[in-house]
Amino acid sequence: MSKDIVEDLRQRSSGVRMVDLAKAFPSHEGLGDTVAVNHINLEIQTGEMMTLLGPSGCGKTTTLRMIAGFETPTGGEIFIGDRSVTNIPPNKRDISMVFQSYALFPHLTIFENVCYGLRVQKLSKEQLQERTRKVIELMELSGMENRFPNQLSGGQQQRVALARAVIIEPKVLLFDEPLSNLDAKLREHMRDELRSLQKRLGITSLYVTHDQSEAMAISDKVVIMKDGNIMQLGSPQEIYEFPANRFVANFIGKANFIPCVYRGRDNGSAVVSLADTLYKVPNPGSMAGIEENEECVLSVRPESVRLTKAREGAITGTVTRAVYYGSKVEYEIVIGTGPVIVEIYNPQLTERFYEGDSVSIALDDVCVRILK
Numbered sequence: 001m002s003k004d005i006v007e008d009l010r011q012r013s014s015g016v017r018m019v020d021l022a023k024a025f026p027s028h029e030g031l032g033d034t035v036a037v038n039h040i041n042l043e044i045q046t047g048e049m050m051t052l053l054g055p056s057g058c059g060k061t062t063t064l065r066m067i068a069g070f071e072t073p074t075g076g077e078i079f080i081g082d083r084s085v086t087n088i089p090p091n092k093r094d095i096s097m098v099f100q101s102y103a104l105f106p107h108l109t110i111f112e113n114v115c116y117g118l119r120v121q122k123l124s125k126e127q128l129q130e131r132t133r134k135v136i137e138l139m140e141l142s143g144m145e146n147r148f149p150n151q152l153s154g155g156q157q158q159r160v161a162l163a164r165a166v167i168i169e170p171k172v173l174l175f176d177e178p179l180s181n182l183d184a185k186l187r188e189h190m191r192d193e194l195r196s197l198q199k200r201l202g203i204t205s206l207y208v209t210h211d212q213s214e215a216m217a218i219s220d221k222v223v224i225m226k227d228g229n230i231m232q233l234g235s236p237q238e239i240y241e242f243p244a245n246r247f248v249a250n251f252i253g254k255a256n257f258i259p260c261v262y263r264g265r266d267n268g269s270a271v272v273s274l275a276d277t278l279y280k281v282p283n284p285g286s287m288a289g290i291e292e293n294e295e296c297v298l299s300v301r302p303e304s305v306r307l308t309k310a311r312e313g314a315i316t317g318t319v320t321r322a323v324y325y326g327s328k329v330e331y332e333i334v335i336g337t338g339p340v341i342v343e344i345y346n347p348q349l350t351e352r353f354y355e356g357d358s359v360s361i362a363l364d365d366v367c368v369r370i371l372k
């Protein structure tokens with residue numbers, strides 16, 4: 001492998017810092033402006049893969065485009081390394097962008113596609129060929145130089161797109177939903193490959209997607225956005241296991257919210273009352289903004305609920321839906337406070353229940369959080 005190229009890429013790679021970054025688009029209908037990005041502060045560490053995730057219209061693409069320089073902020077600043085790039089044109093920012101479906105030039109060979117970005121630099125023919133050859137080798141595309149994009153597999157095309165992006169040795173790589181037009185199986189394969197390439201190259205990367213499993217699988221850090229604001233920043237595990245609020249809990253995976261009232265602490269556990277019983281939560285999370293005797297919810301993932309036949313003294317309810325998926329059965333159980341979704345994995349090992357059955361639920365205590 002071309003170790004020297006990897007070393008160069010690592011050394012050039014820089015962090016990105018957004019300070020009070022804002023973008024409002026003027027409305028065309030005389031209504032108020034559309035606030036796409038609402039004064040966010042965010043830092044991507046050198047070599048890190050960060051993903052912006054959120055529902056349609058939350059401001060992901062606008063944020064990415066401001067870093068690329070395709071969109072001018074209406075407030076705040078962007079730094080790449082120590083340099084403010086806020087007023088610097090896109091081609092002077094030392095960034096590369098990988099677009100949806102890679103956007104390779106169909107009429108150019110792989111070699112020409114890869115060295116395209118170098119053509120504007122004043123390199124000798126030998127230098128250009130040498131650098132292109134090294135990047136082609138790095139991306140394990142040797143022997144395919146003279147083929148055209150349509151003569152490559154999807155995975156190989158992705159590597160060409162990445163080769164083309166890294167050949168200019170950018171400080172930062174930006175990915176704008178690069179996998180969004182692929183079918184599900186290929187998409188999974190590609191995201192794993194993309195992740196291992198990014199790790200190997202060590203280039204600071206920002207990735208935009210609205211696919212949560214993609215974000216979980218490829219990122220060091222995930223940023224959950226809503227209405228131009230950052231709802232939470234954390235590792236995939238932090239975001240899933242300790243969501244900051246109900247929006248995040250529901251956006252990443254599924255969550256049940258069981259209404260309760262916070263009663264206070266007992267030996268480090270939080271105590272809540274659920275109907276007329278007291279329930280202890282050993283690991284409730286930050287509980288930001290929740291006062292004693294205030295209403296709140298237990299946030300419980302469907303896979304953290306156990307089911308048994310109805311038992312005295314337990315929370316009981318009725319099965320209103322049971323769907324068999326092979327690897328799991330998904331149940332809806334209606335208890336006093338409303339429906340609870342339960343996922344039981346490996347159904348061959350557990351008792352099955354059917355619509356109309358009376359059942360009891362038990363929560364895996366350590367997986368329960370308390371949210372406002």
Ligand SMILES: Nc1ncnc2c1ncn2[C@@H]1O[C@H](COP(=O)(O)OP(=O)(O)OP(=O)(O)O)[C@@H](O)[C@H]1O
Nearest residue numbers: 025034035036055056057058059060061062063210
């Ligand atoms: N050029 C523009 N003019 C006016 N409004 C815009 C423009 N571009 C984006 N917006 C608005 O800014 C908000 C954020 O858009 P943005 O494209 O950043 O969202 P997104 O999170 O990337 O969504 P998606 O997942 O659908 O691509 C939206 O309300 C959008 O309608």
